[in-house]
Amino acid sequence: MAWSIAQVAKMSKVTSRTLRHYDEIGLLPPAWVGGNGYRYYEKEQLLRLQQILVMRELGVGLDAIKEIVQQGRDPVEVLKMHRGWLQAERDRYARLARTVTRTIEELEGGENVTSMDHWFEGFDSAKQEELQEEARQRWGAEQVDAANAHVKGKSAEWWKSEGKKWAAQLDALIALIDAGHEPGDAEVLDMLDGHYRWLSSGHWTPNRESYTGLGDVYADDPRFRANFDKTDPRLAEFLRTAMAVYAQARL
Numbered sequence: 248m249a250w251s252i253a254q255v256a257k258m259s260k261v262t263s264r265t266l267r268h269y270d271e272i273g274l275l276p277p278a279w280v281g282g283n284g285y286r287y288y289e290k291e292q293l294l295r296l297q298q299i300l301v302m303r304e305l306g307v308g309l310d311a312i313k314e315i316v317q318q319g320r321d322p323v324e325v326l327k328m329h330r331g332w333l334q335a336e337r338d339r340y341a342r343l344a345r346t347v348t349r350t351i352e353e354l355e356g357g358e359n360v361t362s363m364d365h366w367f368e369g370f371d372s373a374k375q376e377e378l379q380e381e382a383r384q385r386w387g388a389e390q391v392d393a394a395n396a397h398v399k400g401k402s403a404e405w406w407k408s409e410g411k412k413w414a415a416q417l418d419a420l421i422a423l424i425d426a427g428h429e430p431g432d433a434e435v436l437d438m439l440d441g442h443y444r445w446l447s448s449g450h451w452t453p454n455r456e457s458y459t460g461l462g463d464v465y466a467d468d469p470r471f472r473a474n475f476d477k478t479d480p481r482l483a484e485f486l487r488t489a490m491a492v493y494a495q496a497r498l
Contacts, residue, residue, distance in 0.1 A: 249278060250293070252286040259296055266296075268480040274313050275299060298326075301333065309476055311469075409445075416442050420486065421479050430489035431496075439493040455498040462490030 256263045269275035270286065275295055277286035288296075295316055302312045419438050428435050446453060453461060465471050466487040475483040 249287040249289050252277070252288070255288050255293070255296070259293075259300065261296070261300070265480060269296075269299070272309070272313070272480075274309065274316070303473060303477060309480065412445055416445065417478055417482065420489075421482065424479070424481055424485055430485055431492040435489050436493050436496060439489060440497070443493070443498075453498075455494045458498060459491045459494045462487040462494075465490075 250258070252263050252266055255261070256266060266275065266286070270277060275292060278289040278292055279287055281287060298316055299312055302315065416438070419441075420435070423432075423435055423438060443453070443458065465475060466483040472483050475486070
């Protein structure tokens with residue numbers, strides 16, 4: 248049995264554009280291509296797509312995924328490995344849920360809490376400190392601390408609004424990519440004017456070096472790259488190049 252690219256996109260919630268990109272980079276070729284040029288997928292390809300999506304959810308980059316799926320490992324062995332990863336994530340979220348539940352119970356019960364250590368069980372504070380230290384080393388403690396102070400205490404509504412602005416900028420960039428624009432085109436740089444103003448008004452004001460560096464972070468850091476790739480696999484590298492050009496031309 249075979250499924251068309253449209254059917255696979257519908258059942259997997261992955262866009263046809265992303266499936267075509269996975270084919271172009273050799274990550275997920277279709278089982279065969281019809282005389283009409285349409286891609287068709289069979290059970291083997293659907294299994295590989297599931298493996299790809301599991302690893303994407305775990306933050307694994309496309310290059311690493313390609314190495315894993317092309318090793319020719321036994322499918323059951325790979326699935327067991329993925330199950331282990333997912334169970335580890337499940338356990339981590341369960342610990343966080345227990346922490347929050349205990350806090351709710353204490354607050355609702357009016358308990359006289361003498362120790363607050365358990366309020367933070369399950370949080371990966373070391374990872375947060377690592378991210379902060381990375382940023383300080385890359386751009387300097389003064390800029391990072393100023394940025395943190397700028398957003399400290401912002402409401403959930405503010406963060407939601409900022410998220411919508413960022414999503415709109417990415418949609419505009421994808422539209423430019425679809426239209427055939429190159430990273431250095433004036434239309435792309437004009438769009439990045441909006442991105443730079445957004446950063447400067449709500450978060451921090453990057454200089455030429457730090458704005459270029461931010462583009463590198465978007466593309467190189469797997470924590471950022473995973474989110475960009477979910478939106479559109481072309482985004483991270485295009486944005487890296489465009490931000491470097493923008494920094495040289497307009498900062």
